[in-house]
Amino acid sequence: MTTDINTVLVTGATGNTGSRIVPRLAALGHTVRAASRRATEQDGAQAVRFDWYDSATHAPALLGSDRLYLVPPIGEPDPAAVMVPFLNQARTAGVRRVVLLSSSAIPAGGPGVGQVHEALPGLFDEWAVLQPSWFMQNFTDSHMHAATIRDADVIMTATDEGRVGFIDADDIAAVAVHALTGATAPNTGLVLTGPQALSYADIAATVSRITGRTVRHEPLTYEEMRDRLAAAGIPKEFAELLAGLDRAVAEGAEDRVTGTVAAITGRPPRSFRAFAEEHLG
Template sequence: MTRVLVIGAAGNTGRPIAEGLTAEGLTVRTATRGTRPPVSAAEHVRFDWADPSTHGAALEGVDRMYVLAPALVEDPSALMLPVLERAFAGGVRRVVLLSASAVAEGGPGLGQVHHLLRTQAPEWCVLQPSWFMQNFTDPRHHWAAGLQRDGTLTTATGDGRVGFVDAADIAAVGVRALADDVSHDTAHVITGPQALSYDDVAAHLSRVWNRPIRHVHASPEEARRHLRDGGMPDTYARLLTMLDGLIRDGAEDRVTDTVLRVTGRAPRDFGSFVRAHASVWR
């Protein structure tokens, strides 16, 4: 039996990946920082990238892994690389990493993890999604918090467009990368079907939620201060503001056919996503 360790299994991609792999008949071990199993019919372990005492039991008897970064850490590679090296030494063959379209192989942080996988993992895949549609509905996300508070979205993205993608579609690609007999051994850039500006997003949200939503065009310094005032550590606020600049300059203005090609079904569009999640705001 192939056993897959799913890190972040209570999250936007980890949970549907754990459920999808269970449905495919694989043995799934969910890993979160909590003790409560997020998915029934799976083994569960407590796992924290920052707590080495949790790593041994999590990796025991594992063949494949889904990994995503520890939250709000500027350079997650410092915590992730030693765990992955230990995993390979212990017999893990395949690792599927959730990175981001904005992070190039070999760049800082997850770019280093991407490089390790491509060069040293027996089998590997890197998911490089664009920005998640869930950022507007997940109450933990700073945009969702701003929308809830006063109906504003504050960014330094200007008129730049983003191929927003539903985390469920990212997870569907991840399930194939983990479950397929033949390893994908590639990086998948994953987007939704349209590239939208934040003005477009605000217009969609206003229509579906039936309340005025406004995109505040901030300067990089204003956007960084806004994130900091919302409680985000300054180093992470600086990173997100830098990513806003990439969007403003057009780096995310693209769509790919990855979801259709890998899963056989088209990715969800933003209007349909917002309608399906309208209850979040009622």
């Protein structure tokens, strides 16, 4: 870690990763501007209002910041349309380093945030793109999987027997802090996984052992998953994208683990069993 004191603007500061990044940066002595639509107060940070779709909030949020943690607008099928103009504004305002949250399922130049990933190296000399696998918090927070586990002892996906290297958001946050504050920027995409690739049936079995309940995985077709997401209020185009990601998992696209978390943070990523024992036990 560098000992220089930086001012870091954290967008999505109340989200899964942002809420974990803010206190870590503050504990290291950095000035943190915690950006969210409601300017929610957080210990050790300056709360600022930020809304992707309200350009009047952009310049005040950027004020004095030289580093930026960037979370795409949720549910937006074309995030580059709002994010790239903001990144140009950030560069003009004095931001030197940007760390973007993307996904292991989306390559540079791919759909959605993949377009922002592709644009980033041409805008900043110091950058990183975090490409985490699926979050472990999907089974404990306000995600659809957590709700169906709680209400019906079931996990429904279109992933069949495909496996995923599920990762704890705490590990993503730890990597993000290193990428934001290290003496040199990674200047690359960083695929982040936990220590094991697990199927949703494996997840259900682990949850069952820890909770004492019988939780099962119910496989759906792509169409069933798409329609279920749309019925839950997710826009049609985004529901199709999410169901398509499930289908890619079924085809083996996420059946991998990487050593990136350990290489950057100096410690191994948390296992799903350890995560579940803490949050579900």
